[in-house]
Amino acid sequence: MVMENSNEPCDFVLFGALGDLSRRKLLPSLYQLEKAQLLHPETSIVGVARQSMDVEAFQQEVKKNIQKFGEADLCEDTWSRLSARLDYVCVDMKDIASYQQFDEHVNPDRTMVCYLATPPSIYGDICRGLHSSNIIDSSVRVVLEKPIGHDLESSNIINDQVAEYFSESQIYRIDHYLGKETVLNLVALRFANSIFATNWDHNCIDHVQISVAESVGIEGRWGYFDDAGQMRDMVQNHLLQILSLVAMEPPTTLDADSIRDEKLKVLKALRPIDSSNFNSTTVRGQYTAGFVKGEEVPGYLEEDDANQKSQTETFVAIKANIDNWRWAGVPFYLRTGKRMPKKVSEVVIYFKRQPHNLFGDSFQSLPPNKLVIRLQPDEGVEITVMNKVPGLTSSGSMDLQKSKLNLSFSEAFSAERIPDAYEKLLLEVMLGNQALFVRRDEVEQAWTWVDSILEAWRGSNEPPEPYQAGTWGPVESIGLLARENRSWYESKIVKKK
Numbered sequence: 001m002v003m004e005n006s007n008e009p010c011d012f013v014l015f016g017a018l019g020d021l022s023r024r025k026l027l028p029s030l031y032q033l034e035k036a037q038l039l040h041p042e043t044s045i046v047g048v049a050r051q052s053m054d055v056e057a058f059q060q061e062v063k064k065n066i067q068k069f070g071e072a073d074l075c076e077d078t079w080s081r082l083s084a085r086l087d088y089v090c091v092d093m094k095d096i097a098s099y100q101q102f103d104e105h106v107n108p109d110r111t112m113v114c115y116l117a118t119p120p121s122i123y124g125d126i127c128r129g130l131h132s133s134n135i136i137d138s139s140v141r142v143v144l145e146k147p148i149g150h151d152l153e154s155s156n157i158i159n160d161q162v163a164e165y166f167s168e169s170q171i172y173r174i175d176h177y178l179g180k181e182t183v184l185n186l187v188a189l190r191f192a193n194s195i196f197a198t199n200w201d202h203n204c205i206d207h208v209q210i211s212v213a214e215s216v217g218i219e220g221r222w223g224y225f226d227d228a229g230q231m232r233d234m235v236q237n238h239l240l241q242i243l244s245l246v247a248m249e250p251p252t253t254l255d256a257d258s259i260r261d262e263k264l265k266v267l268k269a270l271r272p273i274d275s276s277n278f279n280s281t282t283v284r285g286q287y288t289a290g291f292v293k294g295e296e297v298p299g300y301l302e303e304d305d306a307n308q309k310s311q312t313e314t315f316v317a318i319k320a321n322i323d324n325w326r327w328a329g330v331p332f333y334l335r336t337g338k339r340m341p342k343k344v345s346e347v348v349i350y351f352k353r354q355p356h357n358l359f360g361d362s363f364q365s366l367p368p369n370k371l372v373i374r375l376q377p378d379e380g381v382e383i384t385v386m387n388k389v390p391g392l393t394s395s396g397s398m399d400l401q402k403s404k405l406n407l408s409f410s411e412a413f414s415a416e417r418i419p420d421a422y423e424k425l426l427l428e429v430m431l432g433n434q435a436l437f438v439r440r441d442e443v444e445q446a447w448t449w450v451d452s453i454l455e456a457w458r459g460s461n462e463p464p465e466p467y468q469a470g471t472w473g474p475v476e477s478i479g480l481l482a483r484e485n486r487s488w489y490e491s492k493i494v495k496k497k
């Protein structure tokens with residue numbers, strides 16, 4: 001968040017440059033950075049993959065993918081500047097000998113950023129290969145994609161492999177939710193506004209809901225997803241990062257370690273969920289065939305390449321407790337799933353009810369104020385408040401009505417295009433700012449908490465609860481809140497005119 005380093009030229013080396021993430025997200029983001037003139041004029045972009053092709057063919061491949069996944073109508077000027085930066089090296093990343101070729105493609109006098117958009121299982125091979133060709137010095141930065149490992153043990157193995165060659169200050173672990181403007185805004189909202197800063201604890205807040213609903217299924221990624229499940233794919237990283245930002249104490253400054261220290265404390269304070277309490281605190285589900293946005297979609301077990309016996313969860317709901325002073329007695333309900341009715345991510349803060357109702361019959365009990373932070377889409381912030389309905393009544397009573405104070409980012413900041421999370425994160429790596437990247441101890445703590453739940457699920461031998469695609473998950477998820485007289489916030493996305 002603090003830009004300490006100025007933008008300097010670098011060699012941005014993209015390992016796995018022809019993979020899904022590179023094609024859909026990273027290359028279109030580099031294009032947007034070029035368009036906004038945020039890349040240093042001398043920065044080069046070196047694609048690395050095992051397919052043999054020359055630079056011209058790589059340029060065509062990049063162009064095609066930017067048009068398909070980024071901007072169909074390419075700006076020719078931007079493209080000609082971006083394509084002039086592109087270079088390509090064909091490497092079998094497991095073959096140490098092939099790393100010698102890098103000499104010709106990178107400049108040892110400049111910062112090198114190695115973005116590993118590959119399966120984490122080969123991060124160690126890549127680091128070893130780079131080391132063997134004497135490329136690594138203290139100025140080299142390495143970017144690791146998530147999820148790192150499958151559990152704490154495997155994540156430690158991968159982190160140890162990388163740590164053999166890179167110090168923690170050189171490692172940038174991506175959680176792309178930390179690059180989303182609205183997630184960043186959580187910090188601004190909490191610490192730049194006294195009305196929230198002073199009301200952000202168990203005295204004023206009843207409970208918190210964090211929902212990340214996706215309408216997509218697994219998008220042809222059965223091999224990866226079935227091994228991971230929604231818990232490893234979304235909760236271990238994105239949801240726990242959002243929860244940490246919502247719950248952390250004020251950091252001393254906005255520098256990387258101040259923020260990460262505070263997030264880590266939250267993760268450490270999460271009450272463990274294990275075989276003794278998982279039944280009352282977690283729900284897992286798996287989608288069956290149904291309709292999403294009016295279209296018929298297959299069930300999880302009918303997806304291409306599916307293993308009919310899979311018990312992998314595509315939906316998770318959790319009641320989490322943070323055992324510290326600030327959050328004593330305030331549950332954090334987390335919910336995320338594939339094939340839900342719409343894509344919507346929200347944090348909803350439910351404030352405590354008023355202790356006494358002065359206003360008689362117009363409301364049996366006054367509804368609580370809610371702060372709804374819309375992370376995506378229709379990014380914005382909304383507060384529900386009670387207002388007097390203007391006008392006279394024969395009895396002289398005061399009629400109340402629930403109203404909303406709504407700040408929509410697209411209306412309030414209409415000139416600004418909201419950048420994709422990867423644009424922000426790529427820029428931050430180039431600037432050498434680690435604040436929006438996850439430190440190793442955070443990853444370990446998140447795995448510790450998640451592993452214990454996964455172990456409890458495994459031990460129970462129960463299959464996930466079915467839910468029809470296009471619904472908000474299994475009914476048990478409603479029960480998780482209903483038994484405490486609460487209910488999930490029903491998001492209403494306002495259609496843009």
Ligand SMILES: NC(=O)C1=CN([C@@H]2O[C@H](COP(=O)(O)OP(=O)(O)OC[C@H]3O[C@@H](n4cnc5c(N)ncnc54)[C@H](OP(=O)(O)O)[C@@H]3O)[C@@H](O)[C@H]2O)C=CC1
Nearest residue numbers: 016018019020021050092093094117118119120145146147
């Ligand atoms: N795709 C997504 O939406 C997301 C992905 N991620 C993470 O990003 C990373 C990449 O994922 P994704 O792009 O989906 O994966 P892909 O399998 O689509 O891409 C991986 C790339 O690495 C290359 N590769 C693998 N092994 C070797 C090797 N030995 N030598 C040379 N190249 C190799 C592949 O080449 P080849 O094509 O020849 O096999 C491919 O280009 C993963 O860590 C994933 O967890 C994180 C969030 C979202």
Ligand SMILES: O=C1O[C@H](COP(=O)(O)O)[C@@H](O)[C@H](O)[C@H]1O
Nearest residue numbers: 176214216233234238345376421
């Ligand atoms: O990391 C991942 O995130 C996406 C959801 O990201 P979003 O920015 O579209 O909200 C998810 O679909 C994918 O399975 C997961 O690996």
